[in-house]
Amino acid sequence: MRVAVIGLGAVGARAARQLVSTAAVDEVVIRDLRGERVEEVRASLGPSARAEHPPFAGPPAADAVVLAHPAGDHAAVAAELVEAGTAVVSAADAMADTEALLDLGPVADARGVPVVVGAGFSPGLTCVLARHAAADFDRVDEIHVAKVGTGGPACAHQHHRSLGAAAVDWRDGGWQRRAGGSGRELCWFPDPVGAEDCYRAALPDALLLANAFPGVERVTARRAANRRDRFTARLPMLRKPHPEGGVGAVRVEVRGRRGERRDTRVLGAMDRPAVAAGAVAALAAVFAVDGRVRRAGAAGLADLVDPVPFLAALAERGVRAAVFEGADTV
Amino acid sequence: MFRRALVALGVAGAIAAALRARGTGGVPPQSGGWRELSGPDLR
Numbered sequence: 001m002r003v004a005v006i007g008l009g010a011v012g013a014r015a016a017r018q019l020v021s022t023a024a025v026d027e028v029v030i031r032d033l034r035g036e037r038v039e040e041v042r043a044s045l046g047p048s049a050r051a052e053h054p055p056f057a058g059p060p061a062a063d064a065v066v067l068a069h070p071a072g073d074h075a076a077v078a079a080e081l082v083e084a085g086t087a088v089v090s091a092a093d094a095m096a097d098t099e100a101l102l103d104l105g106p107v108a109d110a111r112g113v114p115v116v117v118g119a120g121f122s123p124g125l126t127c128v129l130a131r132h133a134a135a136d137f138d139r140v141d142e143i144h145v146a147k148v149g150t151g152g153p154a155c156a157h158q159h160h161r162s163l164g165a166a167a168v169d170w171r172d173g174g175w176q177r178r179a180g181g182s183g184r185e186l187c188w189f190p191d192p193v194g195a196e197d198c199y200r201a202a203l204p205d206a207l208l209l210a211n212a213f214p215g216v217e218r219v220t221a222r223r224a225a226n227r228r229d230r231f232t233a234r235l236p237m238l239r240k241p242h243p244e245g246g247v248g249a250v251r252v253e254v255r256g257r258r259g260e261r262r263d264t265r266v267l268g269a270m271d272r273p274a275v276a277a278g279a280v281a282a283l284a285a286v287f288a289v290d291g292r293v294r295r296a297g298a299a300g301l302a303d304l305v306d307p308v309p310f311l312a313a314l315a316e317r318g319v320r321a322a323v324f325e326g327a328d329t330v
Numbered sequence: 331m332f333r334r335a336l337v338a339l340g341v342a343g344a345i346a347a348a349l350r351a352r353g354t355g356g357v358p359p360q361s362g363g364w365r366e367l368s369g370p371d372l373r
Contacts, residue, residue, distance in 0.1 A: 163345050189361075190364045191364055267367075268364065279341070308372055308373065311367060311372055312372040312373075315368070315372065320367065320368075321366070321367045322364040322365060322366050322367060323364070323365055323367055323371070324362060324363070324364055324365075325362050325364075325365050326361045326362020326365065327364060
């Protein structure tokens with residue numbers, strides 16, 4: 001199979017690296033607006049990578065395309081690819097991109113093309129963990145997602161913007177807008193990250209999870225932040241973002257019913273966010289091409305993949321999920 | 331005027347202290363821990 005990656009930042013370069021080391025992938029086409037970056041990544045990937053330089057005549061010719069460029073126009077690029085009958089995997093973590101990509105659902109469905117929305121660390125791995133945890137329940141009542149850490153500069157910008165924008169919580173069958181930076185909750189992440197104060201932010205996880213779990217009563221998403229993050233969230237970034245953040249983590253708490261009994265299951269993962277996001281995006285592309293997604297149309301990974309083989313394949317790539325055991329809640 | 335300003339500052343400080351102290355969670359887990367999913371968990 002041939003897979004293309006658009007955008008060679010921290011996530012896109014990792015996704016391309018994952019793809020060239022996948023036996024089923026014959027060729028990886030890489031694109032970025034920065035010519036020197038394309039050459040740098042191509043040189044590091046070996047002979048199965050082919051570089052394409054701007055200006056681009058049209059969408060890349062591939063069986064699947066991973067969109068890993070900065071947020072803003074993922075839906076426009078995805079629309080072109082859907083029209084061409086190409087599977088799309090978007091690593092976007094912005095609300096606007098997620099909503100616009102989900103709107104492509106009917107067209108993608110009609111074309112028989114899967115559009116995997118939010119295939120990163122969070123959303124992405126969080127959606128797979130939520131689906132895996134939900135298998136323990138007869139009925140899922142609540143899903144609460146939290147994340148800590150950022151990948152590359154685009155992710156850091158998104159982190160900054162999300163704390164200053166309105167968050168959306170799914171509650172009792174409707175969306176509630178809440179102020180970003182509100183709703184402090186202390187969350188325990190897999191070691192060595194440990195406890196972090198987390199706040200509401202404009203995160204798309206709830207959009208994807210509420211769609212994937214019909215009948216769920218509450219879905220929330222929070223991210224770790226410090227006082228400076230919250231204080232400066234509505235200002236331009238005061239410092240240039242780091243090339244790549246350190247270790248991050250995600251945590252998914254699913255509450256539901258098993259028979260008459262209410263129970264809680266908490267899953268998580270710890271890794272560098274860009275590394276995990278690249279692995280998730282690459283694996284989603286492979287699943288999309290080899291027919292391991294459940295259906296055509298636009299949706300998150302909770303809707304599209306069987307979590308057990310997906311998590312097993314991720315573990316082989318070094319991204320390991322964990323479960324919290326021994327207490328009702330963390 | 332000076333007394334009013336002091337009172338206002340005091341009230342603001344009390345509200346800030348109450349908000350700072352308030353929060354959810356905060357009690358570390360007393361038992362249990364994280365275990366990597368492997369083998370039977372992923373079959």
